Amino acid sequence: MRIALDAMGGDNSPAVPVRGGVEALQHLESDFELLLVGDPGAIEEELEGQGIPGDRLRIIPASGVIGMGDAPVESVRRKPDSSIVRGVQLQESGEADAFVSAGSTGAIVAASTLILGSMPGMDRPAIGALLPTTAARPTLMVDAGANVDCKPEQLEEFAHLGHVYMQDVEGRQGPKVGLLNICAEPDKGNELTLEAYRLLERSGLNFIGNVEGRYFVTGVCDVLVCDGFVGNVVLKSYESVAEQVAHLVSRTAAGTEDYVDLLAVCRVLDYAEHGGAPLLGANGVTIICHGDSPARAIRNAVRVAARSVESGMVEHLRRELSSLASARA
């Protein structure tokens, strides 16, 4: 298995992605190969003295970088030699099975959609984000930001995508699907969620109904369905609150005996633990990491990519969407 990793993506590239990739290499099976995509000189400098098995690591040269502020679709077209475009292309050409990047989310989504294409029946892929919960296992939110204006049918598609991902990659059988809403009652919500509720009820999925903002953090469902606008705003505020509290706590407790315990507590709500966010519904495996991901998050994202490939997730997603399309016809 070959995983391509964007060595130029993220706030501290190439140092952090290279370190995270090397850590993944050390922990994964021996048939696993890592392709580091980016500036060869800079990557080699980072690798120096790390004693990596050379036969399991290759550098794929790429010369441009797409910045966080660049317009996604335009920059994908204008920078064909950027690490993001090159990395995604490696799947199309059969040289890699998956791509991991901490670069611009918009550009990663655009490159994956344009180069790999969306699965039949999908308007556009969705982003799945693993939300840490206090129940020790994360909840997958779909969509976390790729589709900002959604039809009810799209929310139903997100539910199916999440269902397959949680079965294949997280090993959950019959994952519980919840619809993010303002109330628990089926007859409450906005126009979008009222109609999506009716579709999900008949979807054949393990639909547990509406889930309020106050409950998902306790892990009541495995898959949390919402439109990408709501998902993005909730995800970012969630992370921010958790980070701020962790920061305040560590400031107060630093130097005390309880410091280590407190850090462990904060880790319960630490997204880096769960690696990156899968792009679901494109014809390939793409894992998107935070721009400020530490090496640990990159390592975990590479592992998630490997599990996605091993489980045959892409084929399962395609079959699931195809059944959905047949049921609708």
Added chain:
Amino acid sequence: MRIALDAMGGDNSPAVPVRGGVEALQHLESDFELLLVGDPGAIEEELEGQGIPGDRLRIIPASGVIGMGDAPVESVRRKPDSSIVRGVQLQESGEADAFVSAGSTGAIVAASTLILGSMPGMDRPAIGALLPTTAARPTLMVDAGANVDCKPEQLEEFAHLGHVYMQDVEGRQGPKVGLLNICAEPDKGNELTLEAYRLLERSGLNFIGNVEGRYFVTGVCDVLVCDGFVGNVVLKSYESVAEQVAHLVSRTAAGTEDYVDLLAVCRVLDYAEHGGAPLLGANGVTIICHGDSPARAIRNAVRVAARSVESGMVEHLRRELSSLASARA
């Protein structure tokens, strides 16, 4: 000034509302009177032995209670003698200047809208929620849940309502208004926020542009504008994350010397500090509290109600909306 307080609303009524009301009475000016609305026998039992100045406290009998699960509009019509309906009516009849309740949010909004009416130009009042921030002063989110499907014009109205509230009640001059969105760029967002951005730019308010989910917790704006679906979901998840972290922290640190410090840290993100949520755009002062509000939150909500009345907020809101309507015509 007379503030009516729903003695029957909330999880621990009448004990908690009565205690919170009495605490407010002890701290506010001597011209302040409290009207406790509810079951006289139960209220008197709670008041026993508390040595309250009888001339500043009155009991207004009400016999029914609207439950959290009851359909709001129907229950307001079917239970005219409930504490919520009676409490709101006291403003209409001129017997009270404001109403505070920890009962069903839906019923409080419905009763205020039906009995007091919406201000001219408003489809429906909006809920303003004070979000604690790490900047030591809260941000007002409007709308936090009353309007789940919004037009861009409504978001502009919410901005004006929040502007007046933060000036009058929180004493902020030229409050900064932000639009909750997925990106900072003006040309990003969903259909609703793209159009609302254009309206807010020309609104004459101190509009600082889009605010992402990750930034509002640091207090970058005084007023955070969003539709009620997004607002409700973000507010509830925000509170939930903060509560869960606080819970985890207190479990880890209980019994240590740092415990008290840690509790103080958690209080930075404690909504009870800031009292209730004002209903904005109805012809009166209505403050909505959490069902699980402690007495401190009720006390703070009564103070907020008093400041709203003193400042002439209702008249200022009406003028602001009237200017907006003229500008649009």
